Amino acid sequence: MIRARGVEKRYGRRRVLTGIDLSVPEGGFALVTGPNGSGKTTLLRILAGLATPTRGLCALGVDRSRVGYLGHEPLVYRELTAVENLELYGRLYRIPERRERIGMLLERFDLWEARNELVATYSQGMAQRLAICRALLHDPDVLVLDEPHASLDDAGATLLERELAALAGARTLVVATHEPERLERFATGRLALA
Amino acid sequence: MTYLADVAALTRKDLKVELRARDTLPAMLLFVLSTLVVFHFALPEDSSETAAYGLLWVAIIFTALLGLSRAWVPEHEHGVLDGLVLAPCDRSAIWLGKALATLAFLLAAQAAALPAFVLFFAPLDATALVGVLLADIGICAVGSLMAAMAAAGRSREVLLPLLVLPLAIPLIVGGVGSAISADAERFVLFLGLYDGVFAVLSWASFEYVVTE
Numbered sequence: 001m002i003r004a005r006g007v008e009k010r011y012g013r014r015r016v017l018t019g020i021d022l023s024v025p026e027g028g029f030a031l032v033t034g035p036n037g038s039g040k041t042t043l044l045r046i047l048a049g050l051a052t053p054t055r056g057l058c059a060l061g062v063d064r065s066r067v068g069y070l071g072h073e074p075l076v077y078r079e080l081t082a083v084e085n086l087e088l089y090g091r092l093y094r095i096p097e098r099r100e101r102i103g104m105l106l107e108r109f110d111l112w113e114a115r116n117e118l119v120a121t122y123s124q125g126m127a128q129r130l131a132i133c134r135a136l137l138h139d140p141d142v143l144v145l146d147e148p149h150a151s152l153d154d155a156g157a158t159l160l161e162r163e164l165a166a167l168a169g170a171r172t173l174v175v176a177t178h179e180p181e182r183l184e185r186f187a188t189g190r191l192a193l194a
Numbered sequence: 195m196t197y198l199a200d201v202a203a204l205t206r207k208d209l210k211v212e213l214r215a216r217d218t219l220p221a222m223l224l225f226v227l228s229t230l231v232v233f234h235f236a237l238p239e240d241s242s243e244t245a246a247y248g249l250l251w252v253a254i255i256f257t258a259l260l261g262l263s264r265a266w267v268p269e270h271e272h273g274v275l276d277g278l279v280l281a282p283c284d285r286s287a288i289w290l291g292k293a294l295a296t297l298a299f300l301l302a303a304q305a306a307a308l309p310a311f312v313l314f315f316a317p318l319d320a321t322a323l324v325g326v327l328l329a330d331i332g333i334c335a336v337g338s339l340m341a342a343m344a345a346a347g348r349s350r351e352v353l354l355p356l357l358v359l360p361l362a363i364p365l366i367v368g369g370v371g372s373a374i375s376a377d378a379e380r381f382v383l384f385l386g387l388y389d390g391v392f393a394v395l396s397w398a399s400f401e402y403v404v405t406e
Binding site for chain 1: 274
């Protein structure tokens with residue numbers, strides 16, 4: 001499903017990634033680990049289609065509409081409510097019965113009560129949970145998650161891990177994390193960046 | 195139809211964000227009105243109406259620049275542009291939605307500025323108003339593309355005028371011509387042609403601006 005061969009990324013003279021090979025079969029769960037600055041985010045942006053490698057090949061095997069991406073930023077508008085943000089994405093992703101899907105995700109991630117509040121009033125943890133809802137909204141085949149535990153408290157982390165447990169095996173996942181011990185039980189492969 | 199529905203959703207979102215944040219429109223209104231007041235006192239009493247029309251275009255262009263400099267800020271604040279780029283909609287819809295929202299803000303600012311201009315300086319006939327509308331469309335079409343390019347860099351406030359002002363010179367020529375020339379219709383046609391050509395160019399090239 002996901003195949004990267006000899007991926008290299010440079011920003012000017014600075015080489016961020018060198019000769020990265022990654023293969024994740026359909027239904028696989030790959031953990032990407034490494035210290036700050038090792039290129040985890042860059043690799044995940046390449047996998048999601050947000051950046052192109054300077055050298056090498058990267059193939060996802062699905063259309064970009066089937067990829068769910070969670071980045072360092074929540075990718076939602078601060079001046080819109082949770083429902084308005086998800087409605088906008090739902091329309092752009094052409095999701096049928098999107099209201100039901102939005103309601104279900106907001107309830108699952110404990111944001112239903114705050115659904116009509118502006119994102120600007122959310123805590124970082126709530127914004128992260130909303131970002132996870134956004135990434136899952138179109139029920140993607142491939143999920144690319146960059147440090148999904150960031151800003152989550154214990155309750156939020158439990159909700160996330162429950163969701164990942166349901167997705168593991170049914171969807172293809174690539175997750176970059178500083179806490180691999182929390183996700184190791186789902187992983188089918190691991191890439192350690194230096 | 196789906197494309198137009200995407201554009202409408204994106205434009206509506208921009209209007210909603212602005213109605214709540216009130217970051218752009220009040221600044222544009224204040225700027226254009228205070229600029230006209232300054233020009234009113236700066237221009238000698240015996241100066242010609244032709245000079246006043248020129249000053250109107252200075253005010254319009256810099257008001258538009260003010261709006262354009264804020265146009266992509268909400269998308270860059272939380273990385274939303276990445277989310278929009280990943281969506282399966284045609285990426286040019288993102289540009290068109292932004293250009294239409296910016297046009298709405300510019301027209302709203304001009305709804306106050308043009309009566310003030312008539313009050314302080316000189317009348318505006320129907321041809322001049324059509325010229326203003328066509329120039330607005332051109333500024334917003336080209337400006338939204340250039341603002342997206344500038345917003346990706348660190349010094350967008352410096353870069354944006356450098357990118358937009360050279361491209362806006364034909365619009366200023368057409369706009370002033372539509373207000374003062376004896377052959378004003380020719381300038382209106384020129385503005386229409388500019389809008390058509392540059393709107394198509396901006397529409398076609400937006401994808402390359404937002405993807406690496």
